[in-house]
Amino acid sequence: MESEEVWMDLHALHRHGWSISALARKFHLNRRTVRRELAAGAPPGYPPRALRYPFTAAQLAHIERRVSVQRRGVRGA
Numbered sequence: 001m002e003s004e005e006v007w008m009d010l011h012a013l014h015r016h017g018w019s020i021s022a023l024a025r026k027f028h029l030n031r032r033t034v035r036r037e038l039a040a041g042a043p044p045g046y047p048p049r050a051l052r053y054p055f056t057a058a059q060l061a062h063i064e065r066r067v068s069v070q071r072r073g074v075r076g077a
Contacts, residue, residue, distance in 0.1 A: 003043075004043040004044075006027060007037055007040075007043040007044065008043070009027075010023055010027065010034060010037050010038060011038065013026075014038055020034050020035055020038070
């Protein structure tokens, strides 16, 4: 699912009498996905992603140098 807003729209339109097939067509979703989302009691929640590989001190120093060079307007660095 894309967002909490889509989840809420699915529920609202279904309460107004829209069929599962019509909802699937409108939101470009599979009918099984629409059924699953209508059966869900709450919108899908995703935990924040953890940084896979934290930057090392050397990488951070390199980034800082690049940013400072770009701020000064030096080309090709």
